[in-house]
Amino acid sequence: MRLTYHPYTLELRRTFTLATGSRTSTPAMLVEVEQDGIIGYGEASMPPYLGESQATAEAFLARVELSQADPFRWDKILDAVDHLAPGNHAAKAAVDIALHDWVGKKLGLPWHRIWGLDPEKAPVSSMTITIDTPDNIRARVKGAEGFPVLKIKLGSERDKEIVQTVREVTDVPLRVDVNQGWADREEALRMVEWLATQGVELVEQPMPKERLEDHAWLTTRSPLPIVADESVVRLSDIRKLRGAFHGINVKLMKCTGMREAYRMILLAHDLGMKVMLGCMTETSCAISAAAQLAPLVEWADLDGALLIANDPFRGATVHDGKITLPQDAGIGVERILDQ
Amino acid sequence: MRLTYHPYTLELRRTFTLATGSRTSTPAMLVEVEQDGIIGYGEASMPPYLGESQATAEAFLARVELSQADPFRWDKILDAVDHLAPGNHAAKAAVDIALHDWVGKKLGLPWHRIWGLDPEKAPVSSMTITIDTPDNIRARVKGAEGFPVLKIKLGSERDKEIVQTVREVTDVPLRVDVNQGWADREEALRMVEWLATQGVELVEQPMPKERLEDHAWLTTRSPLPIVADESVVRLSDIRKLRGAFHGINVKLMKCTGMREAYRMILLAHDLGMKVMLGCMTETSCAISAAAQLAPLVEWADLDGALLIANDPFRGATVHDGKITLPQDAGIGVERILDQ
Numbered sequence: 139m140r141l142t143y144h145p146y147t148l149e150l151r152r153t154f155t156l157a158t159g160s161r162t163s164t165p166a167m168l169v170e171v172e173q174d175g176i177i178g179y180g181e182a183s184m185p186p187y188l189g190e191s192q193a194t195a196e197a198f199l200a201r202v203e204l205s206q207a208d209p210f211r212w213d214k215i216l217d218a219v220d221h222l223a224p225g226n227h228a229a230k231a232a233v234d235i236a237l238h239d240w241v242g243k244k245l246g247l248p249w250h251r252i253w254g255l256d257p258e259k260a261p262v263s264s265m266t267i268t269i270d271t272p273d274n275i276r277a278r279v280k281g282a283e284g285f286p287v288l289k290i291k292l293g294s295e296r297d298k299e300i301v302q303t304v305r306e307v308t309d310v311p312l313r314v315d316v317n318q319g320w321a322d323r324e325e326a327l328r329m330v331e332w333l334a335t336q337g338v339e340l341v342e343q344p345m346p347k348e349r350l351e352d353h354a355w356l357t358t359r360s361p362l363p364i365v366a367d368e369s370v371v372r373l374s375d376i377r378k379l380r381g382a383f384h385g386i387n388v389k390l391m392k393c394t395g396m397r398e399a400y401r402m403i404l405l406a407h408d409l410g411m412k413v414m415l416g417c418m419t420e421t422s423c424a425i426s427a428a429a430q431l432a433p434l435v436e437w438a439d440l441d442g443a444l445l446i447a448n449d450p451f452r453g454a455t456v457h458d459g460k461i462t463l464p465q466d467a468g469i470g471v472e473r474i475l476d477q
Numbered sequence: 478m479r480l481t482y483h484p485y486t487l488e489l490r491r492t493f494t495l496a497t498g499s500r501t502s503t504p505a506m507l508v509e510v511e512q513d514g515i516i517g518y519g520e521a522s523m524p525p526y527l528g529e530s531q532a533t534a535e536a537f538l539a540r541v542e543l544s545q546a547d548p549f550r551w552d553k554i555l556d557a558v559d560h561l562a563p564g565n566h567a568a569k570a571a572v573d574i575a576l577h578d579w580v581g582k583k584l585g586l587p588w589h590r591i592w593g594l595d596p597e598k599a600p601v602s603s604m605t606i607t608i609d610t611p612d613n614i615r616a617r618v619k620g621a622e623g624f625p626v627l628k629i630k631l632g633s634e635r636d637k638e639i640v641q642t643v644r645e646v647t648d649v650p651l652r653v654d655v656n657q658g659w660a661d662r663e664e665a666l667r668m669v670e671w672l673a674t675q676g677v678e679l680v681e682q683p684m685p686k687e688r689l690e691d692h693a694w695l696t697t698r699s700p701l702p703i704v705a706d707e708s709v710v711r712l713s714d715i716r717k718l719r720g721a722f723h724g725i726n727v728k729l730m731k732c733t734g735m736r737e738a739y740r741m742i743l744l745a746h747d748l749g750m751k752v753m754l755g756c757m758t759e760t761s762c763a764i765s766a767a768a769q770l771a772p773l774v775e776w777a778d779l780d781g782a783l784l785i786a787n788d789p790f791r792g793a794t795v796h797d798g799k800i801t802l803p804q805d806a807g808i809g810v811e812r813i814l815d816q
Binding site for chain 1: 553554580586590591592593594712715740744747
C-alpha cells in the first residue's frame with residue numbers, strides 16, 4: 139500500500155470568526171493510499187488553534203509506513219499509526235479516512251452500509267453563523283435560509299444582542315456554541331435559562347474545558363442539553379464526562395478518524411449521553427467520511443464543506459440541512475479538482 | 478430475504494455436569510437466511526437452565542419478518558428483531574449470526590476482516606473439565622492433553638479435592654468457573670487466595686449474580702481476576718458491573734449475537750474491564766461466529782463444538798487450544814451434515 143500526501147489550503151467563503159480569533163483560510167493536507175489500482179482518499183484539516191500544521195502533518199505522515207500493510211488488518215494499522223507519536227490527531231485522521239475509503243471501495247460498499255446503517259436516519263445538519271456585526275449577522279442568517287436549524291457562536295459580552303439579531307430574521311431552532319466563553323456557572327445558568335426562552339435547543343461547551351464540576355453543576359440544573367466540545371477529544375475522555383454533560387461533540391479531526399469516532403458514539407450512547415457529529419472547515423472528503431456515521435447520532439453539524447470555496451471533492455451533500463449520503467463505495471467521494 | 482429454521486439436538490460427547498445439574502444433549506435451532514443465491518447460517522443453542530427451548534425459538538422465529546428487509550441495514554433489522562419480544566436471546570442470536578454470515582458472504586470477507594482484526598491475535602481457548610468422580614476427572618484431564626489451559630467447574634463442597642485431583646495429572650494453568658456456587662464472600666476470598674497458589678489464573682462468577690456488592694468487596698481484595706458470567710447478559714448490564722468485576726464473559730447466546738457482542742467487548746474495554754469470549758455447547762456455526770471476535774479479547778473459552786458428537790458444520794477450529802479462524806467469507810462455515 140502506497141501513501142502519498144500534499145498540502146492544500148482551504149479558502150473560506152467568508153471570514154470565520156470565533157471567540158478566539160478570525161481567519162480566511164484553513165491549512166489542510168490531502169492524503170491518498172493506493173493498492174490494487176484502488177485509491178483511498180483522506181484529509182487532515184488543521185485550524186491553527188488546534189496546534190497542527192502542514193509541517194507537523196508532513197513530518198508525521200513521513201513516518202507512516204504502509205508498504206507491507208494488509209489493509210484489512212486496519213485495526214492494527216491504525217493502532218500502530220496512533221502509537222507513532224502523541225497528538226497529530228488530524229494527520230492520524232487523514233490516514234484513517236484514506237484507509238477506510240480504500241477498504242470500503244475494495245468491498246464495494248459505502249461505510250454506512252458496512253456498519254449496517256440506514257442513511258435515512260441521518261439527522262438534519264445545522265449551519266453555523268459566526269460572530270460578526272449585526273448587519274453581517276442578519277445577512278449571514280438570510281444566506282442560510284432553508285436550513286432548518288442554525289448554530290450560533292456566542293461567548294462574548296454581546297451574546298443577548300447576537301441572539302436577538304438572529305431572531306429578528308429567523309425563527310428556526312438555534313443551537314448555541316459558547317466555545318468555553320462563559321466564566322461563571324451562575325451566570326451560565328441564567329444565560330441558558332434565557333436561551334431556552336429564545337428557541338435554542340442545546341448549548342455547547344459553555345465554560346472552560348477542564349471545569350467539569352462546574353459543567354456538572356450546570357448540567358443538573360439546565361433546561362437545555364449541555365454538550366461537550368473542547369472537553370472531549372478522544373475515546374478515553376468520555377468516561378470522565380458522565381454527569382458533567384448531556385452529550386458530546388465528536389469530530390474526526392479531533393479523535394483521529396472514523397474508527398475512533400464510531401467507538402466514541404457507541405460508548406457515549408452506552409453511557410447515556412447523546413452525540414453531535416461535528417466538523418472543522420473541511421473538504422467534502424472528511425465531511426463524507428463523517429456523514430457515514432450520521433445515522434448513528436442525534437445531532438449533526440456537518441456544514442464544513444459549505445464554508446470553503448475550493449472543494450476538490452464531490453461526495454455527501456448538505457442541502458437545506460438534509461444530509462444525503464453518497465451511495466458510492468468507501469467514503470463515497472470523487473475527486474473533481476486537482477491541486 | 479427468506480428465513481427458515483429447524484430444530485436440531487446437539488448430542489454431547491460426554492455428560493455435561495454443572496453445579497445445577499447434568500445433561501447429555503442440548504436443544505438447538507438451526508437458522509438460514511437466503512437471498513441472491515447466498516445462504517447465511519445461524520444457530521440458537523439453548524441449555525434448558527436459560528429458559529429457552531425449541532418451542533419458544535420456533536414461536537419467536539415465526540414472528541421474524543425479513544421478506545422486505547435490506548440486509549445491509551442490518552443494524553435496523555436487528556433492532557426490530559430485538560424489539561419483537563423480550564428474552565429469546567438465543568433465538569435472536571440465531572438471526573443475528575445468519576444475517577452477519579449472509580452480509581459477510583455478500584462482501585466476500587470473513588467478519589474478522591470486515592472488523593479489521595488480525596486473526597493471529599486470538600488468544601488460546603481453554604477446554605472445560607466438568608464436575609465428576611475423581612477417576613473421571615483424571616480421565617477427562619488426560620483427554621484434554623495438549624490444551625494449554627483448562628477451565629474447571631467448581632462450586633461444591635468438593636472444590637479443593639477437585640483442584641487437587643486435576644493437579645495430580647496436569648500442571649497447565651487453570652481457570653475456575655464457580656457458577657455462583659459460593660455463598661460467603663469471606664470464604665470466597667480464602668478460596669481465591671488458595672486457588673492463586675494452585676496455578677489458577679482467574680475465577681468466574683464466584684457468588685450469586687445479583688450480589689454485586691459482595692463481588693466488589695472480593696474484587697478489590699482478590700489476587701486473581703474475578704470475571705462476571707451470570708451477572709452479565711447484555712450490553713446494558715455492563716455499566717453497573719464497574720468495580721464489581723475485573724472482567725466479563727461475553728457469550729453470543731446470552732447477548733443476542735455478534736452485533737451486541739462486538740459492542741460489549743468495546744464497552745468493557747472502554748470501562749477498563751477485560752473480556753472472556755465464552756460459549757454454550759454449540760455447533761461450529763455459533764463457535765465460528767464467536768471466533769470472528771476472538772482477536773479482540775483477552776481470554777477465549779470456545780470449546781463448545783468439541784463437546785458435541787454431531788456437528789453439522791465445519792468452520793473455526795480449536796486444536797490444542799489454538800483457535801484458527803476460517804478464511805471463508807461471513808462466519809466461515811460449511812454445512813457438512815444435513816439434518
